[in-house]
Amino acid sequence: MATKQTDYxxxxxxxxxxxxxxxxxxxxxxxxxxPFIDNLLPHFHLLDPHDAPEPYDSFLxxxxxxIRALITVGPTPVTAEFLNLLPCLGxxxxxxxGLDHIDLPACRSRGIAVTNAxxxxxxxxxxxxxxxxxxxxxxxxxxDRFVRGQMWPVKKEYPLGFKLGGKRVGIVGLGxxxxxxxxxxxxxxxxxxxxxxxxxxxxxxxxxANVSDLAANSDVLILCCALTEExxxxxxxxxxxxxxxxxxxxxxxxxxxxxxxxxxQCLVRGEIGGAGLDVFENEPNVPKELLGLDNVVLSPHCxxxxxxxxEALLQLTVANLKAFFSNKPLLSVVSNE
Amino acid sequence: MESIGxxxxxxxxxxxxxxxxxxFNLFRFWTVPEKSAFxxxxxxxxxxxVGNSSAGADAELIEALPKLxxxxxxxxxxxxxxLAKCKEKGIRVTNTPDVLTDDVAxxxxxxxxxxxxxxxxxxRYVRSGKWKKGDYxLTTKFTGKRVGIIGLGxxxxxxxxxxxxxxxxxxxxxxTEKPEIKYKYYPSVVELAANCDILVVACxxxxxxxxxxxxxxxDALxxxxxxxxxxxxxxxxxxExxxxLVERRLGGAGLDVFEHEPEVPEELFGLDNVVLLPHVxxATVETRQAMADLVxxxxxxxxxxxxxxxxxx
Numbered sequence: 071m072a073t074k075q076t077d078y079x080x081x082x083x084x085x086x087x088x089x090x091x092x093x094x095x096x097x098x099x100x101x102x103x104x105p106f107i108d109n110l111l112p113h114f115h116l117l118d119p120h121d122a123p124e125p126y127d128s129f130l131x132x133x134x135x136x137i138r139a140l141i142t143v144g145p146t147p148v149t150a151e152f153l154n155l156l157p158c159l160g161x162x163x164x165x166x167x168g169l170d171h172i173d174l175p176a177c178r179s180r181g182i183a184v185t186n187a188x189x190x191x192x193x194x195x196x197x198x199x200x201x202x203x204x205x206x207x208x209x210x211x212x213x214d215r216f217v218r219g220q221m222w223p224v225k226k227e228y229p230l231g232f233k234l235g236g237k238r239v240g241i242v243g244l245g246x247x248x249x250x251x252x253x254x255x256x257x258x259x260x261x262x263x264x265x266x267x268x269x270x271x272x273x274x275x276x277x278x279a280n281v282s283d284l285a286a287n288s289d290v291l292i293l294c295c296a297l298t299e300e301x302x303x304x305x306x307x308x309x310x311x312x313x314x315x316x317x318x319x320x321x322x323x324x325x326x327x328x329x330x331x332x333x334x335q336c337l338v339r340g341e342i343g344g345a346g347l348d349v350f351e352n353e354p355n356v357p358k359e360l361l362g363l364d365n366v367v368l369s370p371h372c373x374x375x376x377x378x379x380x381e382a383l384l385q386l387t388v389a390n391l392k393a394f395f396s397n398k399p400l401l402s403v404v405s406n407e
Numbered sequence: 408m409e410s411i412g413x414x415x416x417x418x419x420x421x422x423x424x425x426x427x428x429x430x431f432n433l434f435r436f437w438t439v440p441e442k443s444a445f446x447x448x449x450x451x452x453x454x455x456x457v458g459n460s461s462a463g464a465d466a467e468l469i470e471a472l473p474k475l476x477x478x479x480x481x482x483x484x485x486x487x488x489x490l491a492k493c494k495e496k497g498i499r500v501t502n503t504p505d506v507l508t509d510d511v512a513x514x515x516x517x518x519x520x521x522x523x524x525x526x527x528x529x530x531r532y533v534r535s536g537k538w539k540k541g542d543y544x545l546t547t548k549f550t551g552k553r554v555g556i557i558g559l560g561x562x563x564x565x566x567x568x569x570x571x572x573x574x575x576x577x578x579x580x581x582x583t584e585k586p587e588i589k590y591k592y593y594p595s596v597v598e599l600a601a602n603c604d605i606l607v608v609a610c611x612x613x614x615x616x617x618x619x620x621x622x623x624x625x626d627a628l629x630x631x632x633x634x635x636x637x638x639x640x641x642x643x644x645x646x647e648x649x650x651x652l653v654e655r656r657l658g659g660a661g662l663d664v665f666e667h668e669p670e671v672p673e674e675l676f677g678l679d680n681v682v683l684l685p686h687v688x689x690a691t692v693e694t695r696q697a698m699a700d701l702v703x704x705x706x707x708x709x710x711x712x713x714x715x716x717x718x719x720x
Contacts, residue, residue: 103545193550197573201520201549205527208691210517210682214527217683218676222669227418228685233693235509257572258513354538361534367526368533376524376548 087115088395089136091156094143096120100165101380109384114391130155139394141165141387142172150176161394163387167191167247167374168324169404170297185390185402188246190382191374196250198373199292199322202346203255205367206318207232212364232316235259240288242281242304243295243323244270251292263287266295281305285312290320297324305329310336316343322373325351334359337366348373408710412452414472416462419481423699427457430707436462446471455479455706460639460686461668463487469496477709479702482689483507483562485719486612486639493720500720501705504561506697507689511609512565514688515637518661519554519570519605521682522633523547528679550574555603557596557619558610559585562637566607578603582615596620600627605635612639622647625657633659637688640666649674652681663688 090110092100100106110116117137119129139161142148148162150173159182162172167188177184205211208231216228239255241248241264252262252275262275265284269277278284281304285291291313295301305319305328313319319342321328330351336342337360344365350356353371360366389401413431415424427433434453439445446468453472456464459481466489469475477499478488485502493500521527524546532543554570556563556579567577567590578591580599585592593599596619600606606628610616620634620643628634634657636643645666651657652675659680665671668686675681689698704716 193574194548197520197549198524198526201517201524201526204513204517205521205530208514208517208687210514210521210684211527211530213684213687214521214682215531217671217685220676222671222685226669228687228690230690230692230695231687233510233691234513254569254572257569258516259509356533356538368530369526370529370533370538370543372529372543372546375543375545377545378548380545 087113088391089133089138090114090116090391091133091137091140092116092118092143093140093146093148093152094118094120095146098144098146100141100143101383103377104381104384106384106387109388110391113388134158139163139391141391145171148172148177153177153180153182161185161390161400163390165383165387167195168297170324174298174404183394183400184404185386185400186404187383187386187402189402190386191379192246192250194376194379195247195294195322195373196254198348198369199247199251199294199320199346200254202320202322202348202367202369203290203292203318204234206320206344206346206365207234207237209364211367236261237289238263238287239290239292240264240278240284241275242284242291242293242327244273244275245294245296247294247322248292251294260290282309282312285309285317288313289316290318292320293323293327295323295327297326302326303329305333307332307336310342313342315341318342318344318346320346322348325349325353330357337363408707410452411454411710412449412474413455413457413706414449414453416456416458416464419457419459419461420695420699422696423457423481423702426699426703427706430703431455443471450474455709457481457702457706458487460484460487464493465489466492469493469498477501477706479705481698481702484612484639486641490720498720499709499715499718501702501715501717502719503689503698503701504717506701507694508561508565510691510694511562511637511688512569514663514684515562515566515607515609515635515661516569516573518635518637518663518682518684519552519607519633520549522635522659522661522680523549523552523605525679527682551576552604553578553602555579555593555599555606556590557599557606557608557642558616558638559588559590560610563607563609566609575605581610596624597627600624600632603628604631605633607635608638608642610638610642612641617641618644620644620648622651625651628657630656631658633657633661635661637663640664640668645672652678 119126122129137156138158141163162184164186169186237260239260239262244264244266265278265281334357346367348369393400411431414434417437454474454476456478464478469492480502483502483504529543550573554575559579559581580593580596649672661682663684708715
C-alpha cells in the first residue's frame with residue numbers, strides 16, 4: 071500500500087494533488103462509513119462549494135479551470151448547463167449504479183467520461199432481487215407477519231406459495247447486476263432469458279428484442295436496467311398483460327421503469343400475480359393500495375445498503391480517479407452503446 | 408379398494424383428502440370426538456395411516472390397529488412414526504423424498520437473505536410509513552458468507568448448490584465424512600459452528616440429532632452468527648436459542664420450525680434479527696400436489712401388490 075502511494079505521489083507533490091470537485095445537493099454528503107473524505111484527502115485536493123464561505127457560483131467560477139474531475143454524490147444532478155461552467159472537465163465519477171440524474175448525451179458530446187458504481191453494488195443488488203423474488207413466491211414477509219400476529223395457533227394453516235424451481239425468469243437489462251442475478255437464479259433451476267439494448271453474443275441465454283415478448287415468455291420479470299428516456303415506463307399495461315395473472319415483477323432498477331399507476335391497478339385487480347419492489351416513482355412515497363397487499367414485498371430503496379457495498383464504492387471511486395489522473399483506463403466507465 | 412380403511416392423522420391437504428376419499432374408505436381422525444372408542448370400533452377395517460410432520464403413527468396407535476399394513480407419510484421426516492415398531496410388525500412405511508427438496512432448499516436461502524438483509528423488517532418499515540422520516544439502516548451482505556450445513560443429504564446438498572451461486576464457501580457436519588464431496592468436513596457441530604457465519608439445520612430428526620444445536624454450538628457461532636432451521640423444531644434447544652437472541656449472543660435466526668408448533672416463543676416477536684415462518688418448507692401448490700400424488704401412488708402400489716414408490720421400511 072505504501073509503495074503504491076509513493077508511486078502515485080511521484081506524479082503529484084502535496085501542493086499539486088489533482089483537484090476533484092465534490093458535486094452534491096446540500097442535503098447529501100459522501101458516506102462517513104467508511105469515511106470517504108478521509109480516504110480521498112491523501113490523494114486528491116477536494117473542493118466542496120457547499121463547505122466554502124464564498125457563494126456557490128463565485129467559488130465554482132474561481133476554480134473552474136483547475137477542475138478536471140468531479141464526484142457526483144447520490145442523485146445530485148449533472149446538467150448540460152452545469153457542464154458549461156466546467157470547461158476542463160474530463161471525468162464524472164458517479165456514486166450510484168443508476169445514472170439517470172446525469173445528462174449523458176451532454177457528457178458524450180463534450181468528451182467527458184462517466185463512471186458508475188454498478189460493479190461495487192452488483193452482488194448486493196442481485197442478492198436483494200433474489201431475496202425479494204423468493205419472498206414474494208414463498209410469502210416469507212407475509213408469513214412472518216402471520217406468525218408475529220399470533221395467527222398461527224388460530225388459523226392453523228397458511229396459504230400455499232409457489233415453487234421457484236422451473237420458473238422462467240426474464241431479466242430486463244443484462245449488465246453487471248443482471249448477470250449476477252442470472253448466475254444466482256440458474257442454481258435454483260430457473261430458466262433465464264433477457265432483454266437488453268443489444269443482443270450479447272457471448273451470453274448463453276435467449277434474447278428478446280422486445281420487452282413484451284420477453285414478458286409473454288416469462289413467469290417473472292426482473293428489472294435492473296438503466297433509466298433513460300427509452301426505458302421510462304418500459305413496463306406498461308401491455309407488458310403486464312403479456313406477463314399474465316401469475317406473473318411477478320421484481321424491480322431493483324428505478325421506480326419509473328414501471329408505469330406505477332397501472333402496476334397498482336393490475337395488482338389490486340389480480341391481473342398480475344405479485345411484485346417485489348425496492349424502488350418507486352416518487353420515493354419515499356409508496357402507493358397506499360400496496361400497503362395492504364400480501365402478494366407484494368416492499369423495500370425502502372436499500373438494495374445497495376451494506377457496509378461492504380460502501381467499502382467497494384470507496385475503492386472504486388479512488389481507483390477510477392487515480393486511473394484518470396494517471397492516464398490509465400477507467401475501471402467502470404459507462405459505454406455509449 | 409373402496410372398502411379399505413385409511414386413517415388420516417390430521418388435516419394436511421384438501422387435494423389429498425379428496426383423492427383418498429375417491430379410492431378408499433377415509434377416516435378423518437381429527438373429527439373423531441372419542442378416539443379410543445373410534446379405534447375400538449374401526450380397528451379391523453383400518454389398513455393404512457396417512458401422517459405428516461405433525462402427527463403420524465406412534466406405538467400406541469400402531470398397537471390399536473391390528474390390521475395396519477402401511478403408514479404413508481406426507482413428509483420426508485419420519486420423527487412422528489415409530490419406525491422400530493413398524494419394522495417389528497412388518498408394517499411398511501413410505502415418505503415423500505425428492506419432490507420437496509428444491510422447495511425446502513429455496514426456503515433456506517430465502518430465510519438467509521431475509522435475515523441478513525432484513526427484508527421482512529424493511530417491508531414493515533415501509534408499510535408503517537417510517538420511510539417518509541428517513542432511510543432504513545444498513546444490513547449485512549449475504550454473498551460470500553460461510554455457510555455450514557448440518558446434514559448433507561438431499562436437502563443439504565441442494566442448499567449447498569444454491570449458496571455456491573452466491574460465492575458462499577460451504578462446510579458441513581454429517582455422521583460420516585463424504586470423501587467424494589468437495590466441501591470442507593467438520594467432525595463436530597461445534598467446530599462447524601465456529602467456522603461458519605450461517606449454520607443450517609438440514610438433517611433428519613432422530614434421538615441422536617435432538618438438540619443438535621445447543622448452547623455450546625450457539626456460543627461457537629457467536630454474536631454475528633445466524634441459525635437457519637428448516638429441519639424440525641427439536642433440532643434446536645429452543646429456550647437456549649431464544650435467550651441467545653434476546654441477549655444478542657447470537658446474531659440472528661431464520662426459523663421455519665419450532666419445538667411446539669404452532670406455539671412460537673413470544674420473546675421472538677419483538678426482535679428485528681429473526682424471521683419466523685409457520686412450517687412452510689414444502690408449502691407450494693406444485694410440491695404439495697406432487698407429495699399427495701406420491702402418497703396416493705404408494706398406497707395404490709401397496710394394495711395392488713406392486714413395489715412401493717418411496718419405501719423407508
